[in-house]
Amino acid sequence: MNLYPIKAGNFKLDGGAMFGVVPKVLWNKTNPADQNNLIDIAARCLLVEDGNKLILIDAGMGNKQSEKFFSYYSLWGNDSLDKSLQEKGFHRNDITDVFITHLHFDHCGGVVQWNNDRTGYELAFKNAKIWSNEQHWQWAIEPNAREKASFLKENIVPIQESGQLHFVSRDDNTFQKESDLGFGVLFVNGHTEKQMIPHIEYKGKTVVFMADLLPTVGHIPLPYVMGYDTRPLLTLDEKKLFLENAANQGWYLFLEHDAHNEIITVKHTEKGVRLKEVFTCDEVFN
Template sequence: MKLYPIQAGHFKLDGGAMFGVVPKPLWQRTNPADANNMIDIAARCLLIEDGDRLILIDTGMGNKQSKKFYSYYHLWGNDTIDKSLSNFGFHRDDITDVFMTHLHFDHCGGSVEWNSDKTILQPAFKNAYFWSNAEHWKWATEPNRRERASFLKENIEPMEKSGQLKFAILPENNIVNQSELGFGIFFANGHTDKQMIPMIHYNDTTICFMADLLPTAGHLPIPYVMGYDTRPLLTLDEKEQFLNMAADHNFYLFLEHDAHNEIITVKHTEKGVRLNNTFSCKELFNL
C-alpha cells in the first residue's frame, strides 16, 4: 500500500465559526486570523494505492460553482486535484473509488463536474464508484434547515443518477466498522449524521483521516468544537473517545483542513489529550 496527499485547494473560513463558543484570544494562538477574522483552511485529500485499487478520500469544493459562490470562501493558492494527481503520476480517470467522509460541499464538490459545454453535470471520476452510507445519504438528500446550504443538489444527485453510487455497511453494535475498501471506519454523528472517519492500517500503524471530527491541530482541546456542528455535545463525546484512543495507540491523524499541519500524533497530559508531534506527508509516506 502507498499513500499520497492530494491537494484540492485552499480557502478561508470565519475563525469564530470554526471554533464556536471558544474566545478568539484562545483559538488565534494556533489559527491566526486575518483582518477579516478569516483563517487558512486546506482541502487536503488522501489517495490510497492498494493493489489494483486507487481510492481517493474526499474531493474538495470542485470548480463548477459560480464566482459569487467562491467569493464567500476566499480561495487562495494554485493547488488542484488534477495537478496533485499528476505530481504522483496519476490521472483522475485512474481512480477506482471515491470515498466521501460526508456530503458537505467542501468535501464532495469535486466529485461532480460540468461536461465540456456546461449543459450536463456528470461524475468527475468516470471510472470510479462513489462511496457514502445509506443513513448519511438520506440525511443529505432530505436536509435539515441548518445544513441545507451545505448539501448542494448539484454535488449529490449526479452521483446517484450515474449508477456509480455505493453505500458502505453501517455498524450494528458499535461505531467502528471494517469497510469493503479495506480500511476501518469510525462513524461520528456530532458534526453531521454518520460522518465516516477512515482508519487505514499502514506500515504497522494507523493513519486516521480526520475530516471534520478534528479540522485542525488547534481543535485538539475537547471543548474546541466548530459552530458548524449540528450536535456539539455529541461531538464532545466523540472527540474525547477518539482522541483518547489515538493517544493510547499512537495513531497518526491526517488533518484535512489544517493548512499548516499535515499529520499529527497526540498524547495524554494533565490537561487532556494534546499535541505530541507533527509530521509532513512526505516524510511519513516516504514520498
C-alpha cells in the first residue's frame, strides 16, 4: 500500500463560523484571521494505492461553480486536484474508487464536472465507484434548511444518475472495516448525519482521515466546535471519545482542512487531550 496527499485547492472561511462560540482572541492564536476575519483552509485529499485499487478520499470543491460562488470562498494558491494527481504520476481515469466522507460541496464538488460543451454535468472519474452511505445520502437529497446551501444538487444528482454510486454496507456508529475498500470506517453524526471517518492501517501506523470531525489543529480543545455542525453537543461527545482513543493508540491524524499542518498526533495532558507532534505527509508516508 502507498498513500499520497492530493491537494485539491485552498480557500478561506469565516473564522467565527469555524469556531462557533469560542472568542476570536482564543482561536486567532492558532488560526490567524485576515482583515476580513477569514482563515486559511485547505482541501487536502488522500489517495490510497492498494493492490489494483486506487482510492481517492474526498475530492475538493471542483471548478464548475460560478465566479460569484467562488468569490465567497477567496480561493488562493495554485493547487488543483488534476495537478496534484499528475505530480504523483496518476490521472483521474486511473481512480477506481472515490470515497466521499460527506456530501458538503467542499468535499464532493470535484466528483462532478461540466461536460465538453457545458450543457450539462458528468462525473470527473469515469472509471470509479463513488462511495457514500445510504443514511447520509438520504439526508443530503432532502436537506434541512441549515445545510441546504452545502448540499448542492449539481454535485449530487449527477452521481445518482451515473450508475456509479455505491453505499457502504453498514449503518451503525462503531468502528468497522469496510471490506470493499480495505480500510476501517467510523460513522459520526455531530457535523452532519453519518459522516464517515476512514482509518487506514499503513506500515504499522493507523492513519485517520479527519474530514470535519477535526478540521484543524486549532479545533483540538473540546469546546472548539464549528458553527457549521448540526449537532454541536454530539460533536463534543464524539470528539472527546475519538481524541482519547487517538492519544491512547498513537494514531496519526490526517488533517483535510488545516492549510499549514498536514498530520498530527495527540497526547493526554492535565487540560485534556492536546497536540503532541506535527508531521508532514512525507515524514509519515515515506
